[in-house]
Amino acid sequence: MKDxxxxxxxxxxxxxxxxxxxxxxxxxxxSEVVVVLTQSPTVLDALQIIENEFAIGTxxxxxxxxxxxxxxxxxIQDFRTQEDLNSLMRVLYAEVRKCRERECTVHLCxxxxxxxxxxxxxxxxxxxxxxxxxxxxLVTEGWKPGExxxxxxxxxxxxxxxxxxxxxxxxxxxxxxQVAEITDTAEVVTWFERFNQExxxxxxxxxxxxWLSPAQREVVSLVAKGLNNAEVAKRLxxxxxxxxxxxxxxxxxxxxxxxxxxxxxxRSKLMAEFSPYFA
Numbered sequence: 510m511k512d513x514x515x516x517x518x519x520x521x522x523x524x525x526x527x528x529x530x531x532x533x534x535x536x537x538x539x540s541e542v543v544v545v546l547t548q549s550p551t552v553l554d555a556l557q558i559i560e561n562e563f564a565i566g567t568x569x570x571x572x573x574x575x576x577x578x579x580x581x582x583x584x585i586q587d588f589r590t591q592e593d594l595n596s597l598m599r600v601l602y603a604e605v606r607k608c609r610e611r612e613c614t615v616h617l618c619x620x621x622x623x624x625x626x627x628x629x630x631x632x633x634x635x636x637x638x639x640x641x642x643x644x645x646x647l648v649t650e651g652w653k654p655g656e657x658x659x660x661x662x663x664x665x666x667x668x669x670x671x672x673x674x675x676x677x678x679x680x681x682x683x684x685x686x687q688v689a690e691i692t693d694t695a696e697v698v699t700w701f702e703r704f705n706q707e708x709x710x711x712x713x714x715x716x717x718x719x720w721l722s723p724a725q726r727e728v729v730s731l732v733a734k735g736l737n738n739a740e741v742a743k744r745l746x747x748x749x750x751x752x753x754x755x756x757x758x759x760x761x762x763x764x765x766x767x768x769x770x771x772x773x774x775x776r777s778k779l780m781a782e783f784s785p786y787f788a
Contacts, residue, residue: 511540512614515604517622517630522555524621526562526660528647529571531670532616539616542568543604544575545597546622548584562660576600588625597626601633609637619673620647624768634675638720644673648719669719713786716766721759728755732776733783 514532516525525544528786544559546552556575564571577584580596588594599678608615617634627646634644650667662668717726731741738756742749756776763782764774772778 511538512616513608514539514616514618515541515543515545515601515608516542516618517620517626518552518555518559519622520555521621521658522558523658523660524620524647526567527662527668528620528670529568530619530661531647531668532645533568535670537614537616539571541572541574541613544573545600545604545626546575546577547586548577549586552622560661567661576604579634588623594625594629598629598633601626602629602637605633605637609639609642611720614639615642617642617644618646618647631673631675635677638675638677640674643707644675645670646673650720650722664719665785667722671715671719680682709739710786713783716763717783717786720762720766725755725759725762728752729759729779729783730787732756733780734779735784 512532514529516528518525521688525542529539529542544556546556560573560575562568563571574680578593578596579585580601585593585596588597605615605617615638617630619630631644634642638644648669648671649662659666717729721729727745730743736744738749738752741747742752745752756779759779760774763779764770767774767778767782
């Protein structure tokens with residue numbers, strides 16, 4: 510059977526085209542792309558750009574389907590109420606279920622759109638996914654807001670399509686059995702703490718290795734060890750201004766990785782997150 514890519518869409522159409530390019534490059538036999546979106550004008554503009562790519566024959570043999578999220582009365586433009594979220598859940602659930610009923614392999618790409626689309630997409634994956642279905646997250650390096658949009662990347666551009674682990678409900682029983690076999694409550698707490706620590710370590714590895722450039726990784730490793738800008742600059746044979754500029758870019762990436770926390774993302778936050786990692 511051929512594969513289906515289901516993608517959430519926000520303002521950036523390249524999230525869909527680049528992810529599709531990667532899947533095809535990885536030899537997945539994508540026959541259909543399903544784009545899930547709101548009726549926000551800017552999101553509809555992004556959909557039009559994607560539709561144009563299909564219309565000019567960029568993806569021969571691949572069909573495009575768009576699904577606008579609706580409540581009981583009208584299409585929604587953003588997620589502001591509980592009913593909006595329920596509508597999003599219904600659409601994602603219905604589209605994945607259709608694929609499963611056709612015995613298609615599902616590739617769910619969650620890099621586009623509001624964060625809540627990704628969150629509910631993971632819930633649906635846990636409920637419906639089979640062993641071959643995948644959740645993907647797209648990471649590109651080098652593009653910044655305000656720069657020219659690239660719908661397709663060259664071989665020189667840095668891009669990663671990262672598989673996100675999914676604990677499926679049909680697999681949860683084995684985890685629960687493992688926990689149930691532990692009779693000491695303190696040991697249960699230790700087990701969960703270790704499980705969480707391993708997950709946090711994997712997330713930090715993903716940030717260091719895939720969100721940062723090699724030069725930025727060098728700066729973070731030294732800052733995490735307590736060096737100031739002058740010491741980092743001397744160690745790396747750079748100017749202090751270069752180090753300061755790199756840190757500004759790193760803080761911006763860290764803020765996004767932390768999903769825009771209420772507290773300021775600065776040197777102290779960077780050290781709190783990654784000093785234990787590099788230690």
